[in-house]
Amino acid sequence: MNNSRFIVSSSPHIRSEETVSSIMIDVVVALCPALIAAAYFFGFRAFLITAVSVISCVAAEYIWQKACHKPVTINDWSAVVTGVLLAYNMPVTVPLWMPVIGGFFAIIIVKQLFGGLGHNFMNPALAARAFLLASWPTAMTKWIEPFQKIPVLGDVDVVSSATPLAILKGTEAVGQAMPEYWQLFVGQIGGCIGETSVIALLLGAIYLLVRKVINWRIPVTFIATVAIFTFVFGQDGSFAGNALYHVLSGGLILGAFYMATDYVSSPVTPKGQIIMGIGCGIITSVIRLYGGYPEGVSYSILIMNVVTPLIDRYTTPVKYGEVKARA
Amino acid sequence: MKTLTFKGGIHPGDHKSATSQKKIETLKAPERLIIPLQQHIGAPCEPLVSVGDEVKMGQKIAESKAFVSAPVHASVSGKVIGIEPMLHPNGSKVLSVIIENDGKDTLHESVVPKGDLEKLTPKEIIDIIREAGIVGMGGAGFPTHVKLSPPSDKKIEYVIINGAECEPYLTSDHRVMLETPEDVIYGLKAIMKIFGLNKGYIGIEDNKPDAIEVLRKYASQEKGIEIVALKTKYPQGAEKQLIQAITGREVPSGGLPADVGVVVNNIDTCTAIARAIKTGMPLIRRIVTVSGSAVKDPKNYSVRIGTPFHVLFEQSGGFTEEPAKIIMGGPMMGIAQFSVDVPVVKGTSALLAFTKQEAKLWEEKPCIRCGKCVQVCPLHLLPLYMSAYARKDDLEKAEKYHVLDCCECGSCSFICPSKRHLVQSIRLAKQAIIAHRQKN
Numbered sequence: 001m002n003n004s005r006f007i008v009s010s011s012p013h014i015r016s017e018e019t020v021s022s023i024m025i026d027v028v029v030a031l032c033p034a035l036i037a038a039a040y041f042f043g044f045r046a047f048l049i050t051a052v053s054v055i056s057c058v059a060a061e062y063i064w065q066k067a068c069h070k071p072v073t074i075n076d077w078s079a080v081v082t083g084v085l086l087a088y089n090m091p092v093t094v095p096l097w098m099p100v101i102g103g104f105f106a107i108i109i110v111k112q113l114f115g116g117l118g119h120n121f122m123n124p125a126l127a128a129r130a131f132l133l134a135s136w137p138t139a140m141t142k143w144i145e146p147f148q149k150i151p152v153l154g155d156v157d158v159v160s161s162a163t164p165l166a167i168l169k170g171t172e173a174v175g176q177a178m179p180e181y182w183q184l185f186v187g188q189i190g191g192c193i194g195e196t197s198v199i200a201l202l203l204g205a206i207y208l209l210v211r212k213v214i215n216w217r218i219p220v221t222f223i224a225t226v227a228i229f230t231f232v233f234g235q236d237g238s239f240a241g242n243a244l245y246h247v248l249s250g251g252l253i254l255g256a257f258y259m260a261t262d263y264v265s266s267p268v269t270p271k272g273q274i275i276m277g278i279g280c281g282i283i284t285s286v287i288r289l290y291g292g293y294p295e296g297v298s299y300s301i302l303i304m305n306v307v308t309p310l311i312d313r314y315t316t317p318v319k320y321g322e323v324k325a326r327a
Numbered sequence: 328m329k330t331l332t333f334k335g336g337i338h339p340g341d342h343k344s345a346t347s348q349k350k351i352e353t354l355k356a357p358e359r360l361i362i363p364l365q366q367h368i369g370a371p372c373e374p375l376v377s378v379g380d381e382v383k384m385g386q387k388i389a390e391s392k393a394f395v396s397a398p399v400h401a402s403v404s405g406k407v408i409g410i411e412p413m414l415h416p417n418g419s420k421v422l423s424v425i426i427e428n429d430g431k432d433t434l435h436e437s438v439v440p441k442g443d444l445e446k447l448t449p450k451e452i453i454d455i456i457r458e459a460g461i462v463g464m465g466g467a468g469f470p471t472h473v474k475l476s477p478p479s480d481k482k483i484e485y486v487i488i489n490g491a492e493c494e495p496y497l498t499s500d501h502r503v504m505l506e507t508p509e510d511v512i513y514g515l516k517a518i519m520k521i522f523g524l525n526k527g528y529i530g531i532e533d534n535k536p537d538a539i540e541v542l543r544k545y546a547s548q549e550k551g552i553e554i555v556a557l558k559t560k561y562p563q564g565a566e567k568q569l570i571q572a573i574t575g576r577e578v579p580s581g582g583l584p585a586d587v588g589v590v591v592n593n594i595d596t597c598t599a600i601a602r603a604i605k606t607g608m609p610l611i612r613r614i615v616t617v618s619g620s621a622v623k624d625p626k627n628y629s630v631r632i633g634t635p636f637h638v639l640f641e642q643s644g645g646f647t648e649e650p651a652k653i654i655m656g657g658p659m660m661g662i663a664q665f666s667v668d669v670p671v672v673k674g675t676s677a678l679l680a681f682t683k684q685e686a687k688l689w690e691e692k693p694c695i696r697c698g699k700c701v702q703v704c705p706l707h708l709l710p711l712y713m714s715a716y717a718r719k720d721d722l723e724k725a726e727k728y729h730v731l732d733c734c735e736c737g738s739c740s741f742i743c744p745s746k747r748h749l750v751q752s753i754r755l756a757k758q759a760i761i762a763h764r765q766k767n
Contacts, residue, residue: 006652006664007688008663008664011654011737012659012740012741012750013658013679014495014659014685015741015746016339016743018742019745073692118694215702263697264696319580319706319707319708319732320580320705320706320732321581321732323577
């Protein structure tokens with residue numbers, strides 16, 4: 001035995017097998033059912049947009065890190081998650097260059113310029129979506145009906161149809177029939193690529209909860225707040241709102257389970273996570289009911305992302321031993 | 328089984344099956360033993376013997392006048408061949424008595440039964456414990472007689488024996504509970520007698536149902552001894568978490584268990600007390616689990632204090648491959664060793680040898696704020712922030728986030744998906760803050 005060859009390090013000497021990349025891969029796996037649903041309802045172009053978005057995000061990270069002579073960290077899979085989420089927040093009709101711009105914006109402007117993984121103060125995919133929506137509002141809101149034939153590659157030239165929330169709000173497609181609940185649940189409605197199929201998103205969410213990648217606090221309080229708020233202050237008078245409709249439509253399920261729970265930009269304390277969920281829920285409902293847009297999930301999460309450090313600071317848990325000695 | 332527990336904690340793979348069913352083997356004392364004169368928290372001992380002296384087994388060979396200290400005894404009979412600083416498992420050099428074993432195990436005259444427990448007074452029991460050099464056997468090595476002499480204004484209501492043994496790999500307490508349950512109960516009764524209590528508790532994790540059953544059988548013949556099943560979760564055996572699980576009380580920040588009327592002792596400490604009273608034998612041996620992925624034949628041993636580590640590994644058939652890491656204690660809080668020539672001390676609960684694979688050092692990634700360290704911290708602290716400030720040398724902020732409350736259980740570092748050195752950096756900040764305070 002050669003004594004000089006032992007590793008001498010500070011305890012603990014064992015670590016769990018879970019790593020950043022294993023968590024990110026879990027998120028990608030959880031997002032797969034929604035992609036299959038999207039391809040079923042919106043055609044193969046949903047795959048293509050997602051692929052372009054993922055490749056753009058990974059390429060942006062690689063190029064930036066190479067250019068800055070930093071270690072390349074694309075094998076942590078975080079850029080892949082951003083790419084998938086970015087694509088899920090776009091209509092299937094967007095031109096193919098749009099996810100490229102979105103991907104570079106998300107990774108370079110929102111993530112890398114602030115210090116890379118762990119330092120982005122906002123969810124990169126959502127910030128990129130907000131940027132695209134502000135820059136190309138028409139293209140970012142050109143919805144199609146499920147099963148509507150569109151070209152896989154070239155530009156999509158169709159007349160935009162309405163999302164359920166827009167019909168509900170009554171700002172467009174006035175008088176158009178509202179989809180049935182089952183259509184909302186399976187995702188046979190207009191909307192962004194990854195947000196429409198509630199059942200597919202819930203399937204993935206259960207996987208994430210079981211694998212303990214996320215906990216219930218943010219998603220459950222987020223969704224419950226939207227349900228209560230839209231019921232109490234509903235369009236059809238107080239205590240008469242259509243809460244279930246609000247829960248099942250738009251980006252609420254995608255946002256609550258996959259984006260508001262983004263580790264980096266949400267609170268780490270148990271109380272803070274509940275505040276995050278309630279805050280997101282209130283802002284979403286206010287935008288949906290009183291704001292200029294039919295949907296408010298993305299903005300609500302972005303706003304709560306910004307106050308996350310403040311929430312953490314004021315929700316420090318009561319530590320063990322905050323008691324007086326007995327006489 | 329109804330089990331009690333605390334909030335937080337982790338579930339590392341327990342690896343106990345390698346040794347949990349193996350009877351304690353008595354290891355033959357080696358030819359040469361190294362007995363450090365400090366194996367406890369407190370003042371180091373001064374040697375009472377000189378080079379060339381003949382010593383007998385159980386003879387006191389060093390002591391200190393200080394109250395917070397524990398004497399040291401010869402664990403074999405033989406000749407003192409050296410008194411010099413030797414490498415200690417804690418990594419420093421400590422004055423040690425080196426004894427050449429004559430192989431006769433001649434008993435010292437002082438080793439005689441101390442009388443009937445019923446007739447001994449509390450003060451006599453505490454004196455016997457002190458003279459026997461008994462310290463906490465869980466690892467830290469706080470002198471037991473000091474623990475059992477709390478300030479008179481602290482009324483002790485609970486005596487708890489810690490049989491949780493929540494560290495992976497360790498089975499020494501488990502085996503002691505199975506093989507000498509009567510001594511465990513005897514030791515507990517002695518402590519109860521000191522405080523004049525008629526109620527005592529032994530907390531055991533529910534992954535040791537056989538130990539719970541055996542002790543319940545023995546306890547049923549006594550009055551007021553309750554065996555409490557605890558949920559298997561690390562760090563269930565940490566003093567504060569054990570107290571919370573059994574009594575529902577929280578030890579105040581910066582305080583001691585006695586502040587909430589509780590005294591906690593280890594399983595092997597109880598048997599040491601039992602032996603000291605029944606036979607007069609001081610603390611000269613302890614139970615050590617030898618395990619880990621690199622050990623050929625993992626076992627539990629009864630070992631003389633002062634036996635070099637390599638003797639235990641050789642007895643276990645050596646190594647399956649060159650070990651990459653040697654740990655004294657459990658993998659969560661044990662101390663990595665430079666050398667296998669250092670001796671077993673009073674706090675050596677286990678020796679682990681890890682293969683290269685098991686000793687793997689992970690690459691540290693940036694914190695992704697997943698909050699898992701917050702979920703598992705048994706003291707409800709925010710390890711990610713404590714560590715971030717510690718690493719920036721912002722000790723003021725680190726203290727604001729309560730680094731001094733950290734018990735260094737390592738749950739945060741274990742669970743961290745970014746493999747960050749959380750508890751390691753917190754430990755440094757604690758030491759820096761304490762050193763700074765002592766300077767001023």
